[in-house]
Amino acid sequence: MTIQQLKKLKVDEALNANVWDVDEEPHIKVDFSKCVECDTKPCVRLCPAGCFTLLDKEVLFSYEGCVECGTCRIVCPKDAVDWNYPLSGRGVQYRFG
């Protein structure tokens, strides 16, 4: 794939091209008791991989599709995200940089 073709990829297309070697142990843990007190829930809007979702005002989290950007840790106003990289060799493997 050329640079020009790569630049035309949409975010979803680029994400779908990645592969994951998912660890059994989550590399991100969320203290959901703090989420109850969180009014704005920025993680739901800003996680590029859609790992945070809302169901009846309850925050759900799945780490399997995480692209390890660190956004959730930075934007969380309640310090509810315990963030680590996956174990060596696990997690996302980027196909397009």
Ligand code: SF4
């Ligand atoms: S931003 Fe933090 S506290 Fe708020 S819903 Fe997300 S993980 Fe929970």
Ligand code: SF4
């Ligand atoms: S590190 Fe990035 S991709 Fe992974 S859960 Fe947090 S915001 Fe989503």
